[in-house]
Amino acid sequence: MRKIRYREALREALREEMQRDPRVFVIGEDVGRYGGAYAVTQGLLQEFSPQRIIDAPMSEAIIVGAALGAAVVGGRPVAEIMYVDFATLAMDQIVNQAAKLHCMFGGQLIAPLVIRTQQGTGRGAGPQHSQSLEAWFAHVPGLKVVMPATPYDAKGLLKSAIRDNNPVIFIEHKGLYALEGEVPEEEYTIPLGVADIKRPGNNVTLIAYSYMVHTALAAAQELSQAGISAEVVDLRTLAPLDMDTVSASVFKTRRAVVIHEASQFGGFGAEIAASLQERLFDTLTAPVRRIGGLHVPLPAHSQLEKQVVPSVDQIVQVVKEMIGTPEMAAKHATTQTLCCKSI
Amino acid sequence: MEDRETLTNLYYTMLLIRRTEEKILELLLQGKLASSMCHVSIGQEAVATGVCSAMQPQDYLTSTHRGHGHIIARGGDLRRIIAELLGRATGYCKGRGGSMHLVDINLGHLGSNGIVGGHIGIATGAALWSKLQNADRVTVAFFGEGALTEGIFHEAANMAALWQLPIVFVCENNQYAMSLPWTHATAERSFARKGEAYGMPGVEVDGQDVLAVRQVALQAIERARHGEGPTLIGAQTYRFLGHSRGDPSPYRDKEEEARQRARDPIRLYQERLLQEGILTQADVDAIEAKVAEAIADAVRFAEESSPATLDSVLEDVFARQD
Numbered sequence: 161m162r163k164i165r166y167r168e169a170l171r172e173a174l175r176e177e178m179q180r181d182p183r184v185f186v187i188g189e190d191v192g193r194y195g196g197a198y199a200v201t202q203g204l205l206q207e208f209s210p211q212r213i214i215d216a217p218m219s220e221a222i223i224v225g226a227a228l229g230a231a232v233v234g235g236r237p238v239a240e241i242m243y244v245d246f247a248t249l250a251m252d253q254i255v256n257q258a259a260k261l262h263c264m265f266g267g268q269l270i271a272p273l274v275i276r277t278q279q280g281t282g283r284g285a286g287p288q289h290s291q292s293l294e295a296w297f298a299h300v301p302g303l304k305v306v307m308p309a310t311p312y313d314a315k316g317l318l319k320s321a322i323r324d325n326n327p328v329i330f331i332e333h334k335g336l337y338a339l340e341g342e343v344p345e346e347e348y349t350i351p352l353g354v355a356d357i358k359r360p361g362n363n364v365t366l367i368a369y370s371y372m373v374h375t376a377l378a379a380a381q382e383l384s385q386a387g388i389s390a391e392v393v394d395l396r397t398l399a400p401l402d403m404d405t406v407s408a409s410v411f412k413t414r415r416a417v418v419i420h421e422a423s424q425f426g427g428f429g430a431e432i433a434a435s436l437q438e439r440l441f442d443t444l445t446a447p448v449r450r451i452g453g454l455h456v457p458l459p460a461h462s463q464l465e466k467q468v469v470p471s472v473d474q475i476v477q478v479v480k481e482m483i484g485t486p487e488m489a490a491k492h493a494t495t496q497t498l499c500c501k502s503i
Numbered sequence: 504m505e506d507r508e509t510l511t512n513l514y515y516t517m518l519l520i521r522r523t524e525e526k527i528l529e530l531l532l533q534g535k536l537a538s539s540m541c542h543v544s545i546g547q548e549a550v551a552t553g554v555c556s557a558m559q560p561q562d563y564l565t566s567t568h569r570g571h572g573h574i575i576a577r578g579g580d581l582r583r584i585i586a587e588l589l590g591r592a593t594g595y596c597k598g599r600g601g602s603m604h605l606v607d608i609n610l611g612h613l614g615s616n617g618i619v620g621g622h623i624g625i626a627t628g629a630a631l632w633s634k635l636q637n638a639d640r641v642t643v644a645f646f647g648e649g650a651l652t653e654g655i656f657h658e659a660a661n662m663a664a665l666w667q668l669p670i671v672f673v674c675e676n677n678q679y680a681m682s683l684p685w686t687h688a689t690a691e692r693s694f695a696r697k698g699e700a701y702g703m704p705g706v707e708v709d710g711q712d713v714l715a716v717r718q719v720a721l722q723a724i725e726r727a728r729h730g731e732g733p734t735l736i737g738a739q740t741y742r743f744l745g746h747s748r749g750d751p752s753p754y755r756d757k758e759e760e761a762r763q764r765a766r767d768p769i770r771l772y773q774e775r776l777l778q779e780g781i782l783t784q785a786d787v788d789a790i791e792a793k794v795a796e797a798i799a800d801a802v803r804f805a806e807e808s809s810p811a812t813l814d815s816v817l818e819d820v821f822a823r824q825d
Contacts, residue, residue, distance in 0.1 A: 185635070211635055216662070217658075217661060217662060217665065219658035219661065219662060221624060221654060221655050221658050222624055222627060222655065222658035222659050222661075222662050224624070225623070225624015225625060225627060225628055225655060225658075225659065226624060226627050226628035226631050226659075226662060227628060228624060228625055228628055229613070229624060229625035229626060229627055229628015229629040229630070229631065229632065230628040230629065230631050230632035230635070231628070232613055232625060232628070232629060233563065233613070233628075233629045233632050233633070234632060234636075235628075235632045235635070237628075252618055252621050252655070253621070253624050253655075256617075256618050256621055257616075257618070257621055257622070257624065257625065261614070262819060262820075262821070262822045263599075263816065263819040263820050264596065264599070264600055264604050264614075265595075265596050265600060265604060265606040265614055266594070266595060266596030266597035266598075266599065266600060266606070266819065267597070267819045267822070268595070268596070268606050268607070268608045269606065269608060269613065269614065270822040271822075272822075301820050302820055302821065304821075323824075324824070325821075325822040325823065325824055325825070326821050326822050
């Protein structure tokens with residue numbers, strides 16, 4: 161199968177949806193002449209028109225607001241917010257308006273709007289350009305949240321997001337745009353709300369999304385050399401959340417680690433961990449572990465930044481702790497004996 | 504000169520808004536409203552009435568937390584309005600939206616909004632889509648002067664003028680953002696200069712004079728319809744009552760209130776219609792009776808309707824696919 165980059169897969173999705181449906185248009189900062197800050201929309205202005213690839217003034221609130229208004233009266237806009245950090249400037253439009261419209265107005269209005277943005281570390285871009293804010297959006301009823309990890313998923317999910325009748329926050333990762341992966345030439349879509357097992361395994365389930373799927377896959381590879389078989393589940397969408405696939409995997413492996421770049425404190429991993437213990441408390445052989453970012457404003461310094469977010473080594477270490485090396489198992493047994501004696 | 508039917512309709516609409524809101528306050532005091540959040544526009548009826556009378560059926564509007572007048576003036580169904588406030592399943596939002604979230608997509612009413620200025624984005628987007636589609640539709644964004652100091656207004660005004668969108672920004676300046684006088688909120692209080700700063704005409708009008716409002720709105724809507732871009736209208740009006748039920752407005756000078764109340768837009772217009780012989784006292788009385796009957800019918804309908812349910816709210820969190 162042919163291989164293309166994550167950004168090219170996204171561009172193909174936009175192009176195909178714009179060709180398929182004349183109501184689809186793109187609006188955002190530097191999406192036209194510049195081709196997008198991360199080159200996703202490159203060439204689309206030339207292929208389409210300034211009426212369908214709209215360079216907007218630097219006004220995040222009205223970019224989302226205008227996209228929303230157009231969506232309400234028949235358009236299918238894709239608004240681009242250059243960095244998820246800048247979505248803070250449009251939060252009323254996203255949270256109070258787009259997310260609420262359909263339900264608040266008794267189902268009279270719909271808001272079929274996609275907000276494409278990107279987040280995450282990898283460029284040393286600092287505290288205002290590298291955050292991971294997905295938990296904010298997932299917490300708001302009425303929003304769908306999509307976080308693709310591969311070119312294949314990026315294309316199929318973006319096409320579904322554009323066709324969805326609800327506001328979708330589509331969060332890409334700045335560290336993935338150059339990633340190559342297999343993407344078929346033929347038309348396909350991926351439904352929102354279906355997780356994907358990126359690597360099968362039996363001893364532990366690593367639950368991740370976006371860039372961290374690749375970190376988890378690298379950890380799984382390393383663990384396999386130590387004789388530990390890790391299953392990697394890619395959530396792909398946080399809302400709707402495919403808890404059934406996650407639970408089925410953990411039911412099998414009996415151990416779970418949730419991994420994300422966002423601050424661990426109050427992060428989405430807590431939701432997964434809590435749901436797992438509610439569903440599978442008796443099955444689990446160890447507490448569900450979370451590996452998230454440190455709760456700190458990200459330093460604009462590539463080397464320091466790396467230390468804030470989860471690493472392959474960290475995941476490997478946590479899994480080994482959970483499963484236990486021979487000496488850990490011995491230590492565990494001693495502790496238990498001591499506990500029993502004290503009783 | 505306007506024809507008699509138009510002039511009469513303007514009077515009927517203003518009176519319908521006034522009497523409906525008086526009834527809403529009565530229902531509120533009786534504890535019959537599903538929510539205590541309720542803001543009336545008594546004293547401001549000429550703005551909603553004059554502007555909506557200048558709109559065409561295909562046009563759009565967005566409205567505010569003080570929006571009963573806008574939906575009534577747009578021809579909204581009084582039964583569904585009252586049912587909504589009483590929390591009934593037959594209401595505009597199935598009884599879950601209440602006073603602040605009235606909407607009627609079939610009338611191009613894209614919703615009233617609880618966030619000051621929040622809906623101006625939606626209005627701008629509706630206008631953008633009309634422009635992209637070459638559709639013959641103008642959007643009117645109603646907002647209070649409190650929204651003038653919100654960022655979204657600035658962003659929307661800039662975008663609308665930049666792209667010459669078919670939109671009319673109607674600022675209902677009732678002089679107070681809750682307790683804050685607008686003289687304490689913004690330094691530049693000339694709508695002409697405010698509009699000019701964004702690259703659009705700014706027009707000030709006496710918001711207590713329904714015919715003056717209508718004239719200004721007709722011109723602005725006409726401009727927008729012909730691709731000449733947005734207009735900022737500043738309609739000077741006054742909120743006769745407090746911000747909401749629990750507000751006796753101690754921050755306002757009582758002499759000022761009396762002076763403003765003397766310029767009641769409905770009474771001013773009624774006097775004019777009687778003086779000019781357009782309506783007789785008998786006509787005025789007949790309109791009053793017609794309004795009362797419409798309200799009584801709406802209240803009856805609402806009270807007989809079944810209550811809103813949580814199940815229906817849960818069903819509507821997400822829109823279904825076509």
